[in-house]
Amino acid sequence: MSERLTLEELEELRHCEPRRAAELALEAAAGADDEERLALLGIYGSCQRKLAKLDEAHNVLSHGLRIALRRGDRSACGDFRQRLGYVFADRGELRLALKAADRAIIDHTLARDSVGRAKALVDRGFWLYHLDRIDEAIECQKAALIDLPDSVPRSKYSALVALGHYYRKLGDLDEADRYAALAVEPAEELGLAPRGHLIWLRAEIAEGRGKLAPAQSLYAETVRIYRSLETPLDAGLAAVQLVRLLYRQRRFDEAVTTATSIAWLLEPLKRNRVASATIVDLIVKSDAGKLTLGLIDSAIQEIKRARTHHKRRVCSKFKS
Amino acid sequence: MATSEERSLTDEEMDAYAESQLERVQQALKLEFQTRRGSVGRVTEALGVGEDYFRQSRHKKRDLGLKLLFRSLAQLKIDPLLFFLKALGPVDDELEKAEQPEGPPSEAVRRIAGRLLDE
Numbered sequence: 001m002s003e004r005l006t007l008e009e010l011e012e013l014r015h016c017e018p019r020r021a022a023e024l025a026l027e028a029a030a031g032a033d034d035e036e037r038l039a040l041l042g043i044y045g046s047c048q049r050k051l052a053k054l055d056e057a058h059n060v061l062s063h064g065l066r067i068a069l070r071r072g073d074r075s076a077c078g079d080f081r082q083r084l085g086y087v088f089a090d091r092g093e094l095r096l097a098l099k100a101a102d103r104a105i106i107d108h109t110l111a112r113d114s115v116g117r118a119k120a121l122v123d124r125g126f127w128l129y130h131l132d133r134i135d136e137a138i139e140c141q142k143a144a145l146i147d148l149p150d151s152v153p154r155s156k157y158s159a160l161v162a163l164g165h166y167y168r169k170l171g172d173l174d175e176a177d178r179y180a181a182l183a184v185e186p187a188e189e190l191g192l193a194p195r196g197h198l199i200w201l202r203a204e205i206a207e208g209r210g211k212l213a214p215a216q217s218l219y220a221e222t223v224r225i226y227r228s229l230e231t232p233l234d235a236g237l238a239a240v241q242l243v244r245l246l247y248r249q250r251r252f253d254e255a256v257t258t259a260t261s262i263a264w265l266l267e268p269l270k271r272n273r274v275a276s277a278t279i280v281d282l283i284v285k286s287d288a289g290k291l292t293l294g295l296i297d298s299a300i301q302e303i304k305r306a307r308t309h310h311k312r313r314v315c316s317k318f319k320s
Numbered sequence: 321m322a323t324s325e326e327r328s329l330t331d332e333e334m335d336a337y338a339e340s341q342l343e344r345v346q347q348a349l350k351l352e353f354q355t356r357r358g359s360v361g362r363v364t365e366a367l368g369v370g371e372d373y374f375r376q377s378r379h380k381k382r383d384l385g386l387k388l389l390f391r392s393l394a395q396l397k398i399d400p401l402l403f404f405l406k407a408l409g410p411v412d413d414e415l416e417k418a419e420q421p422e423g424p425p426s427e428a429v430r431r432i433a434g435r436l437l438d439e
Contacts, residue, residue: 025432026428029432029434034435034436037432037436038433038436040432041432041433044428044432056426056428058422059421059422059425059426060426060428060429062420062421062422063421063425063437064429064433065419066421067433067436067437067439070439071436071439081419084418088418093418096414096415096418099412099414099415102351103412105351105354105355106347106351109347109351117354121354121355124355136355139355139357140355143355143356143357146357
């Protein structure tokens, strides 16, 4: 194993620095025992997926699964199936991702690995949600939380934030708020991106509840975080949501100022024609005094579409 | 399973076959319970059996009664046809195919897996 990082640390690193984590996994293999090699294959494969190298990710993970099956290592089979589920989802095969999660749940159950099973339940919940089966997704995330200890903050955070998001979608803002509050503690142990997701969710909940002052500062914080993380689509969406919040309060001057202040997004978004054209349109019309709620809503929808398309290839919102 | 054209099964083979299929049904039911929070308690209460009924079934202390199984599925609002198709149908070919490597191990796989590839 690497002298610097444990497997758990390497697994965590892959979420924020997949390229570095992949390099370290390759280096660590030299001195690793068989069990560690199998784990490193999983981490390396997930790094490739995070880097949008889906064919290489599939190659690594499918060979890893084959080895795990041959060794009769049920828990490792479940782990590889979970990771493969994300590759299937990124390829747009959500039904396959769900099947992979189901199989992973059985693998972990047979291995008597309750934490592994709970993690697979979190994944199952994601795929159910994306398949528009939100009620089942909620039950699934709640079932996962029963067996998720504090020692796995990322999965716990993922299940809690997902529940907050699902309840917000359903319009139950009390429940959404409750789960968002519960996610604060596990989020503190994670990186900036999960904290950004949580702040964003809380901004949306606050807006839904009509708590406009906190919503404004939470949206502004979200934009700052995603700007620093260099994820312009997320920053752009949160920024336009902030413009809408101001406009709805009839603070038109501030809405225009905020809209024109997002010109910095054009450079990082230059490869994304739809998103950059949307932002240009918003800025130009704001400058010309033609900012309307319809224009803002349409910009939000366009950026959401661009973001979904991008994330389908690169990563998902709550976990990767 | 052997067909009648081949040869009759021995009692031991039939038992082993029956147990393997029962295991698949139990695993499928367990999966359904696991994905519905608190459902074991709700179902066992509705059916008037002890909370450990399904756990005992799983450990083969007691075969899972068909009537109770169907009543459980009704409680969980699961279509029995879909349940049995999922539980006893052929292994999911679509998933199995998707899980197969699409080519020989890449250089990185060879480097990380090392001797594990040759086991």
